[in-house]
Each structure stands twice: as structure tokens, then as C-alpha cells.
Amino acid sequence: MHHITLKVNGVTRSGEVNARTTLVDFLRDTLRLTGTHVGCEHGICGACSVLLDGEPVRSCLIFAVQVEGQSVTTVEGLAKPDGSMSVLQDSFCETHGLQCGYCTSGMLIAAHALLASNATPSEHAIRDAIGGNLCRCTGYQQIVEAIQLAAKRRAGGER
Amino acid sequence: MKAAAFDYSRAASVEEACALLARHGPDARLIAGGQSLVPMMAMRLVRPAVLVDIQRIASLNEWRVEKDFLCISACVRQNVIEREAALSEAVPLLGKAIRWIGHVQTRNRGTVGGSLAHADPSAELPLVVATLGAQCIVRSFRGERTIGSESFFTGPMSTALQADECLVEIRLPIWGAGRIGTSFEEVAIRHGDFALVAVAAQVALNAHGVCERAALGVGGAAPAPVAFPDLSRHLVGTQLDDAAMQAIADTLAKRVAPMSDLHASAAYRRHLAHTLTLRTLRAARDEALTRS
Ligand code: FES
Numbered sequence: 286m287h288h289i290t291l292k293v294n295g296v297t298r299s300g301e302v303n304a305r306t307t308l309v310d311f312l313r314d315t316l317r318l319t320g321t322h323v324g325c326e327h328g329i330c331g332a333c334s335v336l337l338d339g340e341p342v343r344s345c346l347i348f349a350v351q352v353e354g355q356s357v358t359t360v361e362g363l364a365k366p367d368g369s370m371s372v373l374q375d376s377f378c379e380t381h382g383l384q385c386g387y388c389t390s391g392m393l394i395a396a397h398a399l400l401a402s403n404a405t406p407s408e409h410a411i412r413d414a415i416g417g418n419l420c421r422c423t424g425y426q427q428i429v430e431a432i433q434l435a436a437k438r439r440a441g442g443e444r
Numbered sequence: 445m446k447a448a449a450f451d452y453s454r455a456a457s458v459e460e461a462c463a464l465l466a467r468h469g470p471d472a473r474l475i476a477g478g479q480s481l482v483p484m485m486a487m488r489l490v491r492p493a494v495l496v497d498i499q500r501i502a503s504l505n506e507w508r509v510e511k512d513f514l515c516i517s518a519c520v521r522q523n524v525i526e527r528e529a530a531l532s533e534a535v536p537l538l539g540k541a542i543r544w545i546g547h548v549q550t551r552n553r554g555t556v557g558g559s560l561a562h563a564d565p566s567a568e569l570p571l572v573v574a575t576l577g578a579q580c581i582v583r584s585f586r587g588e589r590t591i592g593s594e595s596f597f598t599g600p601m602s603t604a605l606q607a608d609e610c611l612v613e614i615r616l617p618i619w620g621a622g623r624i625g626t627s628f629e630e631v632a633i634r635h636g637d638f639a640l641v642a643v644a645a646q647v648a649l650n651a652h653g654v655c656e657r658a659a660l661g662v663g664g665a666a667p668a669p670v671a672f673p674d675l676s677r678h679l680v681g682t683q684l685d686d687a688a689m690q691a692i693a694d695t696l697a698k699r700v701a702p703m704s705d706l707h708a709s710a711a712y713r714r715h716l717a718h719t720l721t722l723r724t725l726r727a728a729r730d731e732a733l734t735r736s
């Protein structure tokens with residue numbers, strides 16, 4: 286077993302992990318942060334996306350022991366401090382950007398990272414940013430619209 | 445699926461990593477970004493008893509531009525190619541290839557050396573390395589050696605690396621200023637997937653538009669990425685006119701050895717190798733013509 290300490294959504298968390306425990310299993314099973322989903326467990330679907338030191342990565346392709354001392358943001362960390370939804374999350378609701386919700390946490394992470402680096406993304410940039418995330422329900426169009434709406438609302442000062 | 449159990453060690457230096465590899469032999473695997481290795485472990489295609497983590501070794505996270513080479517240490521992440529313009533300025537083919545590689549999530553984590561050591565025959569970075577004839581610097585407790593790209597890739601997922609060796613640096617030749625044009629084209633089922641076939645080309649023209657130097661390579665159409673230095677030499681002295689390129693593409697398509705699989709037949713891959721060769725050579729030439 287390895288003892289690890291990392292920052293998750295701004296809070297220092299630690300735990301004991303086997304070397305083979307993936308970051309997503311640590312987040313879900315040990316920390317009980319079940320907002321991050323796990324689909325394929327081998328880097329295909331993007332459902333497990335989290336931010337690692339601010340950058341979107343697939344948490345099923347990282348062993349928890351590897352991220353000792355780093356900082357992770359999960360979908361739980363995207364909401365406003367009072368727990369209400371961010372503009373991006375609210376935009377997904379507005380445009381019907383989710384149906385079953387399985388891909389949604391990964392999509393939100395990908396979209397959040399995109400908007401953080403590009404406040405006015407083109408449709409192509411949006412599709413590229415979510416290109417590594419599979420959705421079996423929406424056909425993607427409403428997800429693209431959600432991100433476009435969020436960009437517009439954020440430009441108007443909403444967060 | 446979950447990976448089988450293994451022991452984990454984080455190496456603080458290349459020397460320590462090499463010592464661990466020497467001690468554990470083929471039971472040990474190096475891990476850096478893990479974007480190729482972890483899926484294979486999850487599918488139990490590989491079951492290393494020991495993982496040696498080299499991603500935090502500072503000397504493996506550097507890059508520098510020398511006079512004739514762009515030197516990239518093995519653990520430099522693929523996203524650095526996107527972010528640091530100096531890399532693509534030195535070796536423009538890198539900048540062309542990067543947009544075909546995986547997705548933002550994998551480029552943020554995947555390393556340059558990891559892609560080379562994994563050696564998927566249709567991966568983009570091995571193709572760039574093969575096309576340009578880069579040098580791979582590898583280290584073990586026995587010392588350091590340099591492996592040319594022509595002998596580094598030995599087959600699908602196979603390299604000339606011995607079980608106790610660690611790839612530490614890749615040296616990509618810089619062609620210098622002048623009328624250089626590059627192109628990287630591929631066909632994949634979906635963007636971000638491994639290529640069915642990919643072709644990379646780099647040409648240098650003189651003031652009259654005559655080709656002075658050319659490099660051409662193909663991925664996904666043989667057990668490893670292949671460069672065609674002899675065919676490239678036939679382009680030197682031509683204006684890269686259609687007849688010259690057609691002759692090269694015809695020969696190249698005969699020489700590749702593609703396989704059939706679920707995604708594409710060997711015949712289709714051969715066809716792609718031909719078409720993409722013409723397309724990349726034309727694009728590289730046209731780009732070079734815009735330069736003065
Ligand atoms: S669960 Fe990680 S990519 Fe599918």
C-alpha cells in the first residue's frame with residue numbers, strides 16, 4: 286500500500302492505495318466523489334475526465350500513486366461555492382446537453398478546460414475539445430450548443 | 445478491466461531508473477504518461493511485476509534547440525509541442541503531426557518518448573522520427589548508446605530497446621532556414637484514432653523551385669513506420685512536378701507491406717499510401733514555394 290496526499294477540489298485529501306488503483310477508483314471509491322464516471326477503463330470514452338493541475342486528463346489512465354502532491358478538480362469542483370450550478374452546467378440543462386448523464390461529467394470537464402483557455406471558441410474548437418469524449422445519447426449537437434451558450438453567457442459576465 | 449497487481453517505484457534519476465531496470469529485467473516496465481501502457485495493462489495484454497515511474501525525473505522533462513538538432517527528452521509531454529512554438533519552428537513536421545495525435549486529454553499526459561517506445565506502427569510521432577531520420581539516445585547501467593530511427597523500430601510495438609534500457613532523448617535533425625515545406629496527412633476512422641495510413645513529407649527547394657532535399661515516410665502500411673530515403677533522393681533535382689511524384693508514389697505503393705484488419709483491407713491501405721504520398725508531397729512543395 287502507498288500513502289498518498291493530493292488536493293482535490295481545493296481540499297487536501299489523503300488515503301492508502303494499492304499501486305494498481307487508478308485515480309478514478311480512488312476518487313470514487315475512497316473519496317466517494319462519484320460525480321466522475323468510469324466507462325471503459327482503458328482510455329476510450331472520456332467519461333472519467335478530470336483536471337490534473339488544471340489540464341483535462343483521463344483518470345482511468347493514471348494510477349493514483351502517480352499523482353502524489355498534485356491537484357485534481359472533479360465535476361464536483363465545477364459548481365459554485367454555494368453548491369449551485371455554474372453557468373456551464375446550467376447551459377447543459379438549458380440546451381438539453383444531456384440525457385442519461387453518463388458522459389456529462391467528462392463533457393463538463395472538457396468544456397470547462399476549453400473555456401478557461403479560449404473564451405470564444407469556434408464550433409470546430411468545441412468539437413475538437415470534446416472529441417475524446419463519447420456520448421451515446423445526445424448526438425453531440427446539444428452539447429456543442431450548451432458550450433456555445435455558456436461562452437456567450439460568460440462573455441456577458443455570468444460565471 | 446483493472447490492471448493486475450504490481451509494485452511501484454518512483455525513480456528520482458535516470459541512474460536510479462536504470463538500476464531498477466537492471467535489477468528486475470523484463471519483469472519491469474517504465475511508465476511516464478501511461479497513455480499507451482495503462483490501457484494495455486487494463487486489458488491484461490501486459491502484466492509487469494514492477495512499474496518504474498520516470499515522469500518526474502527533471503532531466504527527462506527538458507527540450508532544447510541546438511544548431512543541427514531539436515533535442516527532446518523522453519518525458520516531455522505531447523502538449524508541449526502544441527504550446528511551445530519553438531519546437532515546430534525548429535522541426536515544422538512536428539507541428540503538422542501533433543494535431544493528428546489522440547485527443548487533448550491524452551496529449552496532456554502522453555509523452556514523446558512513450559509514444560516512440562510503444563512503437564505503434566500507425567502512431568504519428570514514430571512516423572515523424574522515422575521520416576526525418578532522428579536519433580534515439582538510450583541509457584542503461586551499461587552506458588549510453590545512440591540508435592538511428594532506421595533501426596529503432598523493429599516491428600509492431602517492438603523497438604531495439606533492451607529490457608534494461610531507458611529511452612532518454614530524441615534528436616530530430618533541423619534542416620535550417622530556407623525554402624522548406626512539410627506536410628503530414630492521414631486517414632483514420634475518426635479523428636484522433638490511430639491512422640489507417642499516414643504519410644509525412646519534408647522538402648527543401650532552391651530559389652528556382654528545384655528540390656534539393658526530400659524526406660518521405662509512411663505509417664500504418666508496414667509492421668513499423670518506414671522512411672524511403674532512396675525514393676526521396678529521386679525527387680532531388682526535380683521541380684516536384686506531377687510526373688516525378690507519380691513515379692515515386694507508384695513505387696512506394698508497391699513497396700509497402702500493409703495488413704488487412706477489421707478497419708481496412710491491405711488493398712485499401714496500399715491505395716491510401718499512394719494517394720496520401722501524392723497529397724503530402726504536393727502540399728509540402730506548395731508550402732515551400734510560398735517561402736523565400
Ligand atoms: S473510463 Fe476513462 S476513458 Fe473511459
Ligand code: FES
Nearest residue numbers: 384388420421422
Ligand atoms: S448523455 Fe448519455 S452518454 Fe451522453
